[in-house]
Amino acid sequence: MKTIPFYQSDAFTDRPFAGNPAAVCLPETPLEASLMQSIAKEMNLSETAFPEPPGPDGVRRLRWFTPGLEVDLCGHATLATAAVLFELGDPSPLRFRTRSGVLTVEREPDGSLRMDFPLMPADPAAPPAGMVEALGCAPGAETARGPVGQYWMVRVPSQATVEALRPDFSTLGKVDLDGRVGVAVTAPGEEVDFVSRFFAPWAGIDEDPVTGSAHCMLAPYWAKELDRDRLTARQVSERGGDLLIELHGDRVHLIGRAVTVAEGSVRIP
Secondary structure: OEEEEEEEEEEOOOOOOOOEEEEEEOOOOOOOHHHHHHHHHHHOOOOEEEEOOOOOOOOEEEEEEOOOOEEOOOHHHHHHHHHHHHHOOOOOOEEEEEOOEEEEEEEOOOOOEEEEEEOOOOEEOOOOOOHHHHHOOOOOOEEEEOOOOOEEEEEOOOHHHHHHOOOOHHHHOOOOOOOOOEEEEEEEOOOOOEEEEEEEHHHOEEEEOOOOOOHHHHHHHHHHHHOOOEEEEEEOOOOOEEEEEEEEOOEEEEEEOEEEEEEEEEEEO
16 A cells, blocks of 8 residues: 655645645655546545656646646645645745646745736626526626636625625536636725635535635736735635735736645555
């Protein structure tokens, strides 16, 4: 029986049992995609990350799996991965080769982690039939569509509206998102610049606690709305999480913290 060490880290929070938990598996050699998918399903978290050992150039390949599929980009599992690797002694910065290009994570002097991600603006678009209603949003809400493989955005009037949403997930998961895999509902924040919640029953996740990749889409929208390139954000899920965001040209820096809460090993045949 072979074993693979793994860690569980809560991302976008500075305390255990908040933010978004991710599993980080550290195999000594690359795994087959089918095995990674099986492990992710067993972990049953919104994401399980699989960083490979660094290559000659020091860059690690990084892949992310939900319980149902492999995704192109994941913020909280990248943050969790970096936090674990830094704890294990890796130097800053870390560089990861991913489906979304090379991503860099640096440790800030205050202990927070800065992730350099691609900006993914959303374009105004009419929503897919039934999406707004299944979310529980009022008809006529402002909607926009991110790149294929990413997300829809719905803007609502207030933070209270976002917090009060009770989507009909059985109906929502049947909506055709035209190649997208989730939807972020967002509004101005009461104590931060903007808030959001994120729903992805299409990927096996009814509600994701804190979704870093969605902020690659939300950041340029709110930067334009508020006319500034440095923003504070909170995802107002039950667990909740906080991000500091900076826009740099066609890149977005997502800054947050992560706390490792568990470690163990996965036994595989």
